[in-house]
Amino acid sequence: MADETLFEFLHMEIVSHVYKEQQSSKGTMDNKDRAVCVSVLEGMGFRVGQGLIERLTRDSPSFKDELDIMKFICKDFWTKVFRRQVDNLRTNHQGTYVLQDNKFNLLTQLSNGKQYLDQAPKYLAFSCGVVRGALSNLGLESVVIQKLP
Amino acid sequence: MNTNMAVCIAVIAKENYPLYIRSVPTQNELKFHYTVHTSLDVVEEKISAVGKALGDQRELYLGLLYPTEDYKMFRKLHNSFTDVMCNPFHNPGDTIQSKAFDGIVSGMMVQTA
Numbered sequence: 574m575a576d577e578t579l580f581e582f583l584h585m586e587i588v589s590h591v592y593k594e595q596q597s598s599k600g601t602m603d604n605k606d607r608a609v610c611v612s613v614l615e616g617m618g619f620r621v622g623q624g625l626i627e628r629l630t631r632d633s634p635s636f637k638d639e640l641d642i643m644k645f646i647c648k649d650f651w652t653k654v655f656r657r658q659v660d661n662l663r664t665n666h667q668g669t670y671v672l673q674d675n676k677f678n679l680l681t682q683l684s685n686g687k688q689y690l691d692q693a694p695k696y697l698a699f700s701c702g703v704v705r706g707a708l709s710n711l712g713l714e715s716v717v718i719q720k721l722p
Numbered sequence: 723m724n725t726n727m728a729v730c731i732a733v734i735a736k737e738n739y740p741l742y743i744r745s746v747p748t749q750n751e752l753k754f755h756y757t758v759h760t761s762l763d764v765v766e767e768k769i770s771a772v773g774k775a776l777g778d779q780r781e782l783y784l785g786l787l788y789p790t791e792d793y794k795m796f797r798k799l800h801n802s803f804t805d806v807m808c809n810p811f812h813n814p815g816d817t818i819q820s821k822a823f824d825g826i827v828s829g830m831m832v833q834t835a
Binding site for chain 1: 736800801803804807808809810814
C-alpha cells in the first residue's frame, strides 16, 4: 500500500513549503516567523481533524465521558489516522492526558538519533492540530502540545 | 414512494445557533421554528441522561422525540451533514450553503406544487 508513503512525503513537502513561503518575504527567519509557520500547520491540521472526526464517529454511539473520548482517540482514531494505536495513555483525572506513541510514523523518516531533534516540532504541528480539531468537534476544547524524548 | 415526509428540517450547531433551517412555506412556519427550539430542550435532557444507555446506535438519534420511523431520514441527513463538514471550502460554524445538501433536504420535505 503506497498511499501511506504518499501522505508522508506530501506532509514533508507541506512543512517545507510553509517555511519557504514565510522566508521568501525576508531573508532570514526569526522566532516570530517560526511561530507563524507552526500555527499555519496546526491550523491546517485543526480543520482536517474536524472533518475526519465527523466521518469517523458517524455510526458510533455518543461517548459517556471525557475518558471514553480519550480512549476512542487512542484506539480507533489513532488507528485510522496513524495506522497504529497509542502505546500509553496516562491521566491525572483533572483534565490532563498524556498520549505516548513510540513509533510516530510522520517522524520515523527523520533519523533515529538526536541530530534532528530540534527540527522535529515542525513535523508534529499538523498532527497536533488534527487531534485538537477532532476533540473540538467532539465537544472538548483543548490545548495539544508535543513532547519529544 | 416515501410516505414519511418532513415539513421542517433544521441543523443546529453545538453552540446552539442554526446552521441550516428550511420549512415548507405555510402559514404556520413560526410554529415550526418554535418546535425546533423546544426540541433543543428535549435534546439537552436526553444528553444529560446519556450515561445509562450505552452501545445503542440509536443514541445518535437520541431516541424518539416522537414515535415515528424517521431513523432512515435522520441517517440520510447525518450523512450529508458529514459530507458538508468534509468539504474543504466549508468553514465549520458558517451556515450551510451546499447545493447537494439542499437537494437531499428537498427530497425529504413535503412537496408543494
